[in-house]
Each structure stands twice: as structure tokens, then as C-alpha cells.
Amino acid sequence: MWRLSLLVVLSPLVSSTLLGWVESPGYPKGYPSYASLNWSRCAPKGHVLSIQLIHLDLEDSHECENDAVQVFSNGNLISLLCGKRSYEELQTAVNPQLWSVSGGCLSLHFHSDFSNHHRHSGFRGFYTLQDYDECEDLDVRCTQFCHNFIGGYYCSCNHGYHLDTDNHTCTVSCAEDLSGQTEGSVSSPSWPGLYPENSHCVHSLSVDPKLQLQLTFSKAFDVEQSPDGDCLDSLRIETHSGTLGPFCGSTPPASPLRTHSHQIKIHFETDGYGANHGFSRSNKVCLPTISPLSSLTPHKAEYSPGEKVTVTCDTGHYVSMPDRKQKIGKEYETTCQSTGDWKPQYICQPPDLYKSQITFNCSSSYYYLKGKDTYTCGTDGEWISSDNDIELPKCIAVCGKTQKSSVSTGKILGGEDAELGQIPWYLLIKRPRRGGASLINDRWAVTAAHVVEGFENSPLLWLGSIVNGSSNQYVSLQSEKIIIHPNYIKGLAADRRTNFDNDIALIRFSSRVELGPNISPICLSENSREVQEGNVGTIAGFGVESTKKRAVSRILQHAPINVISEQRCRDTPRNGAMRYTSNMFCAGAEGKDSCEKDSGGPFFAPPLGRGRGRISSWGLCLGARLVPKPSTEVTTPK
């Protein structure tokens, strides 16, 4: 019957070898009193010995004091048996313990005392020798692969690793001597991927002994650290005077790290666990100039190798591969390389605008759009108007626009006070000579040449939006350049000048005037019909108030005056000395005139409201007055 059982026991232990049997004296008839048996065997190296009991029937006693089987492994008691056990009980509870250690010895000691109440058959078992499967042993640690064979085992490693000197640990050696190179790249193995376990890396760096090495680490830093802050893997820097570190965690050593040494060794050691990215010495930084017309997240002044940013193209632009015309969305991610370059690097391009339309409009009601307002994108990427014009429209200052349009109709002699906004183009100059000028667009004004003669290249202060000459509430305009008519004869004494031919000058301001209700340009005449005899215009200025004695007016005055014929003008006695030329026209009225210190101010028609203007050149109080004719072309240089 036991033979059958034996087969069941042996079948899974293919590599075991049955060496022999051990049984109690007198088995199976019964063991005598005072019986004793000492049995001992040792396993060769890499093997284990086991005893498989198939029968046990001894006298039972408390703690097996009377009769007993004791089994020892290398002298240590591993089993104490007495009483009767069934075969199944032996298989499941007893035999699994009766093993030697690898290469160790098993001994069995049986003894009986002086008596037995009943006959007991004793015990029987066999012992076998089999290979010890070290790969199943938790104490044997091959870090990667374990291979068992009869009598031993060996460890092996993945590609790229090799067995360390302990024959169990798979390790990566990364040693590099970068002496004399300050730019050499130093990083954990496989950077920026995961570094291998059990790495022992040593990078040697050295520079000229007069220098010290200074290390900058990438912001991306990931060296395994325990929750307590201990370095499980570590980066250490060995200098001639000591060791810096260990460094670990997710924050790189404060960079730049001054080593105070010209010769260092960077040690990187890792344990057998974890998945971390490691470190990299950064030689270069990447700048936030990746793709024009984009923004970066996060935005920084500089980035370390390994850092990633998201590039988002500006509104209306799309990521475009440089070689292909394919658009790949609004944003992309790129990584700072150790070379200081970004990879990948794309450009942001505007979308295909073909056939799209734009509409122009001027931002303020003081301008009007000159040209078409709608343009369409053509095949060449040019904007084309419905008239096939490619020149884009311009915003032109609206001229002759006044807020207050009350017209001087009274029969008063002399001038009337102007209200703010009534003559918004009027500009006053107080120094070096008092006079007037007229704004003709948002950058230029026109005045009489003799007002500004000698100060063409001086920055002069012109006051706009002013009707009260004593008030300090005005808009300042500073002239940048003054261009006097080239045919104006300069240098004549002002008080004795009789030749006012071409007495006109253009003023360019240093910046554009912000147009508004109280400051906006006058329109220039396009024909001479407005200066035909009998037409009424308006003159304005701070000159002498005609009604009073010769005193300068504090308030801007305006008065309607008539254009008079050239002949009547010449006949006016006081004008005798003046040279009247074809560039001029003559206007005046009894008691109303543009007077001294009014020079440069406008004559405009119709009297007030939307009006075209001429420039007052000079005039005589209570007399006729000459101003340039429209044939004197006023054009603004570009």
C-alpha cells in the first residue's frame, strides 16, 4: 500500500534522488524499550536533503517525554514527534518541515523509554536529495533574472546592464572623464528618461588649477527621496576638500553651485527601486524666443535644458511646420535642449486670408476716410479695393468743422468776442512775436512768414483751443520745423517792410494734435471765387481791438469783412506804400480789420460755420487789407 503512496509523493519531485530509508528498530513489528537510533546525512553544496516519513506510531506522551523522534537541521531541532499520525497528516503537516538548508545536514534521533503499554510499530521514512531552487528563495536576490540549475544558480541582466561584483545586482556603470572640458554634458544615465536602478556613475571634471568649477543643474531634477527626506538615490560632488551633497528630491542643488575646486567627481548612485528621471548639468539655457507672434506658458527669462513650455500662437495665427504648409493648431509643446535650442520649433503664421475682407474706419469723428472702406485679400496676399486699388485708404482730418456756428451779423464796429469752439483752427503765438496761425490738419498749420521769420528752426509754442489770451487753459503745440515760402524776401526791417509778397509759412508740429471740438483744422480754398469782390469773410485774431485804443485784446476777436476790388484797394491812401501783387487779395471794412499783431491769423469764408480760409497777412487798422490769394498754393510737404 505505501508503494502506491510513495509514487504520489515522488512524482512532483522530478529532480530528487531517493537515497535510502530510515526506520525505527524492529519496524514494523514494534520497537523495544530503551531503543535508540542516531541518523545523520549531509547534502552537497547547492542541494537539500529531505526526510519523508510515511509511517509514525510511537507511544504518546506529554511533550514526547517517553518515546520520540527528533529531527535536527544543522543541529537545530526542527521537529519533535510522538504518538500516531496518519499518512495524510505526515504529508501535510510534518514532512514539509523536514528539510535541510542548502548544503546542510539533517539528523534524526529516535529513542524509547523503559516501557510501552501497547505495542507501537515505530516509524519509517525515506530521504532524498534534490537541487535547491535558489530562485525561489527570497533571500537570494538576483535583481533582474535568476536561473536555477542542479547544484547551483546564477543571475543575469537586461541588455545595457551588467552584473555587479556581488554576482546578483545588475548595474550600470557610467564613468566618464571629462577633464579639461567645461562644456561636457553630465547627466544621469538615460536622461531625460528614467535612470536605471543600481547605477554607479562617476563623472570626473577638471579645469585649469587657477579656475574653480561651477555647476548649473537643469531645473528638471528628479532623484529618488524617501518621504523622510533621506536620499534613496543620490548625487554627490566630491571635491578635493570634501563632498557636497548628497542631493536628491525634486529641487536641484542651488545653481550655480560653486565647488571651490578645479577638479571634481560627480557621483550618482541609485538603489534597486523606483522610477525617476535624474538630473542633468545644464551648460546652456534656452531663451524665450521660440516662435515670433506667440506667447509662452510658463513665461520665464530663461529655461534650463529639459524644461518644457507651451507655445501659443497669437490670435489669428496658427502653428505651421516650417517645411510643410500644414497648420497644426494654435499651440505646441517644445523642450529646451542641452544645446540651448528648442525642439521642436515651429512658426506661427496667419491663417490663409485669401478672399477675406477688412473694413477701414477712422477712430474719431474728426477724421474721414479717404478711399474705399472695404478691401479684399487677393491671391498675392495683397489687399485690393473694389476699384482694384491697392493703395490703402487714409484718415484725413475733417476741416472747417465748428461747434458754435453763430454768425456775426451785428452792425457793430470792430470785433466780437469769439467763443471756444467757434474758430477751432485758430492758434495763438505770444513769443517771440505775437501772431496767429491756422491749423490745416492734425500736424501742420499755416501762418504769415513775417511772424516766424528768424525762428524757423526754433521750437516755438503755439496755443490752441484758446479764446481767452490770459487763461492758462489751452492746448500746447510745439513747432518742430517751419518752412517759409522760398520767394519771401527775408531780412527786411519789420516795421518798414512794404513787400509782403509770398508772406506765408508752414508749421510742422512735433506731434499730432488730438483733434476735438475746440481744436480742428480750417479748409484750404480750392478756387478764387470766394475772394471775389463783394464776398464776405471773417477775420479773427487777438490784435488791436478796433473799437478801443491800440491795445492787445485779451479775448479772441472775430469780425466779418468784405473782399474789395484790387483797384479800390490800391486807391486807399494808406496802402500807397505797400506792394500789391497778384498773389494777394484785398479785404476790409470800415472799423473792422485785421490789425497789427494779428498777423498770420485766418480770413475765412463763409463768415462762420463750415468755412474755407485764407491767411491774414498784414493789414492796417481802419483800412483795407491784403492777404495771399488762393493762387498761392499751400501744400504740405510729405
Ligand SMILES: *[C@@H]1O[C@H](CO)[C@@H](O)[C@H](O)[C@H]1NC(C)=O
Ligand atoms: C545516539 O546519541 C546519543 C547522544 O548523542 C547517545 O546517548 C546514544 O547512545 C547514541 N545511540 C547510538 C545507538 O549510538
Ligand SMILES: *[C@@H]1O[C@H](CO)[C@@H](O)[C@H](O)[C@H]1NC(C)=O
Ligand atoms: C562571482 O562569480 C565569480 C565567477 O563565477 C567568482 O569568481 C566570484 O567569487 C563571485 N563573487 C561573489 C561575491 O560571489
Ligand SMILES: *[C@@H]1O[C@H](CO)[C@@H](O)[C@H](O)[C@H]1NC(C)=O
Ligand atoms: C466709423 O467711425 C465713426 C466715428 O468713430 C462712427 O460714427 C461710425 O459708426 C463708424 N462706422 C463703422 C462702419 O464702424
Ligand SMILES: *[C@@H]1O[C@H](CO)[C@@H](O)[C@H](O)[C@H]1NC(C)=O
Ligand atoms: C480770462 O482768463 C483770466 C485768467 O484765467 C481770467 O481772470 C479772466 O476773467 C478771463 N476773462 C474772460 C473774459 O473770461
Ligand SMILES: [Ca+2]
Ligand atoms: Ca515507551
Ligand SMILES: [Ca+2]
Ligand atoms: Ca539550484
Ligand SMILES: [Ca+2]
Ligand atoms: Ca531608486
